[in-house]
Amino acid sequence: MGLSVELKDVSVQYGSFQALKGVSLFVEGGEGLVLLGPSGSGKSTLLRTIAGLITPTRGRVYIGGRDVTELPPDKRGVSMLFQDLALFPHLDVFENVAFGLRIRKVSDDEVRRKVRWALELVRLDPDLFLKRRVYELSGGQQQRVALARALVVEPEVLLLDEPFSHVDLDIKNRLLEELKILHNKLGFTLVYVTHDRFEAVEIGDRIALMKEGEIVQVGKPIELYKKPKNRFVAEFFGEAN
Ligand code: ADP
Numbered sequence: 001m002g003l004s005v006e007l008k009d010v011s012v013q014y015g016s017f018q019a020l021k022g023v024s025l026f027v028e029g030g031e032g033l034v035l036l037g038p039s040g041s042g043k044s045t046l047l048r049t050i051a052g053l054i055t056p057t058r059g060r061v062y063i064g065g066r067d068v069t070e071l072p073p074d075k076r077g078v079s080m081l082f083q084d085l086a087l088f089p090h091l092d093v094f095e096n097v098a099f100g101l102r103i104r105k106v107s108d109d110e111v112r113r114k115v116r117w118a119l120e121l122v123r124l125d126p127d128l129f130l131k132r133r134v135y136e137l138s139g140g141q142q143q144r145v146a147l148a149r150a151l152v153v154e155p156e157v158l159l160l161d162e163p164f165s166h167v168d169l170d171i172k173n174r175l176l177e178e179l180k181i182l183h184n185k186l187g188f189t190l191v192y193v194t195h196d197r198f199e200a201v202e203i204g205d206r207i208a209l210m211k212e213g214e215i216v217q218v219g220k221p222i223e224l225y226k227k228p229k230n231r232f233v234a235e236f237f238g239e240a241n
């Protein structure tokens, strides 16, 4: 079962610019929470703060009830997939997926077993794909490799930042469907960043809508639709969008 994620009064500053303004949020273990909001609202900053890539100037971060604010990313039990995938295009699929395990001192046998397991999860046949170089693969296949790399460490918390933004709509919809199945099956806690409200409704048990470094409203998709807290929420979910 996934671990809970909690932010208490978290602020992040880039120089003189305040990107997060005292954000508090609780994500239950195993829940799928979407951080939704327009470009520049602070979604990636929030996700990176959970991952430990950014240290907040104020506030605390808890994972599984443990204060991890001072812990480095690899000590938090989280796995993150970035918008730009950050794959190694000239290495083969095996090395790309194994990357997450290498820094954790896993034995070679175990690495081989886990990489095959992760590829099967994302529906890439290991016998066909292990030796392929990543640059030769289609966009959708690369997306799957990146997801396998994030899953191979069996994370308690999976953090995805606009993970399917580079693929066509039909492939994106299929990947979203498969991610939902994986989320149910593996039980990790999912924090998913997107600026697309349709995607948010599709994947989120709850949505946290952000604006200018703050969470404006958090709730089930239907609540944000039916009971928008203010005009910004209503307009974000409205017809014009
Ligand atoms: P989002 O992911 O919602 O688009 P970000 O978290 O990336 O938003 O950025 C929030 C704000 O912080 C934006 O105004 C952005 O320009 C600014 N910002 C992000 N990263 C940096 C950085 N490294 N240095 C300075 N400003 C940054």
Ligand code: MG
Pocket: 043, 044, 045
């Ligand atoms: Mg972003």
